[in-house]
Amino acid sequence: MSDTGLRTFFEPEGVAIVGARRNMGFGYGIPILLKAHGWADRTYLVNPSVDELHGMKVYPSVLDVPDPVDLAVVLVPAAVVPKMLEETGRRGIRHAIVESAGFAEIGEQGRKLQDEAASVAAGHGIRVIGPNCVGLVNTANRFSTVEIIDESLEPGRTAIIAQSGVFGNCLLDMLPQFRMFVSKAVTLGDRMDVNECDVLEHLADDPDTGVIMMYLEGAADGVRLKRVLADVTMKKPVMVLKSGRTPAGRAATESHTASLSGEDELYEAVFTQTGTLRAANLEGLVEMARAFSTLPAPRGNRLGIVTSSGSLGVMATDTAVRYGLAVPPLSEKTAERMRADSPTWMNVKNPLDVGPSGQFSAALSALMEDDEIDMVLAVTIIPYAVFSELMKMGFDGRGWFGDIAAIKDASPGKPLVVVAVGHSDFVGHMAEVAGPDVPIYVSPEPGARSLASLYHYWRWRSAGGVGGFRQCY
């Protein structure tokens, strides 16, 4: 068992599924999932009224499950959960994920039941995730108690902590389209025991996790959260989406995962004082996570912009400057290098609008190789009718805009973001050209804004958390 006591949740030796069942629901789907991902020999189904399910033996009670078993996933109706936890404890299992709903989130009656269950668990020293959650995922060993699609099990560097089960699950559905993959994901639900602080501490030391995304409605323990965040953000970027910003939103929160969202100003202060990257909304959370999960730390805030359309360069500049980046004049070296091969109409400055000169690739390389530029934003835009003609002539995005992935690889220490504006097929094509390690956005603002958040985080972290932290989202 690890220091924080959570390792068994992610790396069980054997799993009892308490409440396996024949009809639709978690008790039906999770066994299928575990079997499909190679866990059949370590999965023990439990249900007194079923003998066999999906070709797997079903045990009448968790007490009958053979060794090795160190994790119980509890899927029975709420009223039976205390009894099942009691049996789990007697069986010697010290980790349980309770996915059943009907606890604190439904009001006073549920809260009493939750207290009863918590008391049983505590009596046996059982750590509990949930109730009212959808469990967790560990892509490294393909272990999942969340019903997810196969592509979400591809290992990545991003971890997810979500207070809401459904939201966490759908975030897992959403990320692969952005070529984002997770290390671990945990849904917390009503937090009878394990809360976001426990998981943050565990993930801080998890070698598979590079960045952490968190969805929170309210802190389980605000004082501890502040302390934990201050520690974790010095090791890994933490991005948080905290809902319930308004009184009306907070009122809507209370009946959802049974948390009282605190005053928003307090949260804002905690996040900013601890260098936690706060997103105002879901799209901001994903935008930041895409940048942080792929890009290295920039050395400074000097942004170089290359674009095939002036207007998009202007928009990128507006955003960059607004969020504290500099868009400095081109260095003499880069300016000379660009002037050498460019048509006279090309205005050699930063942002560098190459227009239809054919100099996009050269300009991108020049900016990436320039010591006076700390990060680069490349805006690719071309009318799709023209691009389609080019494709027919044998050109592709690589021919027109350069081998962006290779150019990035040649300057691995410098953050590069691509913006592709226009037809969705063009965006998809440019995503291929940019490769999986360059985030690609469909408009200039998220490109420049995510780079700004990257800069402010790393500046703050490299200063040891001294000085102000600037939120960009």
Next chain:
Amino acid sequence: MSDTGLRTFFEPEGVAIVGARRNMGFGYGIPILLKAHGWADRTYLVNPSVDELHGMKVYPSVLDVPDPVDLAVVLVPAAVVPKMLEETGRRGIRHAIVESAGFAEIGEQGRKLQDEAASVAAGHGIRVIGPNCVGLVNTANRFSTVEIIDESLEPGRTAIIAQSGVFGNCLLDMLPQFRMFVSKAVTLGDRMDVNECDVLEHLADDPDTGVIMMYLEGAADGVRLKRVLADVTMKKPVMVLKSGRTPAGRAATESHTASLSGEDELYEAVFTQTGTLRAANLEGLVEMARAFSTLPAPRGNRLGIVTSSGSLGVMATDTAVRYGLAVPPLSEKTAERMRADSPTWMNVKNPLDVGPSGQFSAALSALMEDDEIDMVLAVTIIPYAVFSELMKMGFDGRGWFGDIAAIKDASPGKPLVVVAVGHSDFVGHMAEVAGPDVPIYVSPEPGARSLASLYHYWRWRSAGGVGGFRQCY
């Protein structure tokens, strides 16, 4: 000729393409496009050194072009443009689109050439769009001097005015993925003559145009722009993306379409005083346009939210309240109606989190039919693994979330927006279920925010422009 003198640009009887050519470029592509869209018999190609192109006759000079011809599209190198405009005038043509670059946008020398060209045009009473633009599109008669893909020629209710040619073109590429189609699109370029005010006035009276999207780097005539906007916004919603918000962005603008962006505060005041919907960025522009081009005017600001996940309902509520919408308690009638068929765990309130109750469709209908609700936001979210299982069992999004398009049709006067969160295939599926007249967003914020902007615009307009106007983007 219409009052504003622009009709011939959109509905020419015959078009001379001055500068048709054999190699890649506008002079090569535009004739192909016109021919493909049924304009071959009204298109006259001009080039002294070419006899035939794409199977079409080429005339040595515009002076040789037969009747009827009332529009010239000028694609020759900048230096020759004044001469071509001279011949165009002598031929009796009074409308010209100059797409050639190399004028005011390149500096002093170009500005002199532009003045010369303008003087020639004025001498002949020629109205000119451009130079340094990509022309215009009229989907009603499939006339386009912009090289666009076929799907962008499908007629719609949205008009585009773009100062930048490439940007306007790529906006045309971008919209079909959101099922948005245009009536007319005009790119302005260096605005030798026709500017955004002329086009706004023309579009205000254009029966094919319902809403207007505009990209501006700087006003050609700020005083007139304010007057024109005040008039046009009383007839049609106008959404504007004004770049060059920061000094650095403004500096980047100068060399692009040769406009000096004015101080941003001034623009902000003009837009707000005239009820012009300002977008801070490209995504905001598109988000608003999607709502305004499909939704009716709401009667008030009372928003009903139905969701299949509490957390997303909280986020939607946060955004709605932040931008001035109310999320009021459910009416007694709707609350009773929902309680009648709902499981006891379901918390019947607004936002209405139906969870997995199967009551989504009933809840959506109840909100749409409730007189105490002015607009509805429906948040559809379900783990994609579960959804895939449901699909295999014969359920689809319509079965699970209701026939959203039909529910909308039953209450045609009430704005409805759908949010679909998760896998991109799920979003695509829900777009089908929602139908083309319900905007669908991939996160709660744009859904609630676009509804808020809809409310504030219509409240302001129905009050005759009296009282404050609230920007939401």
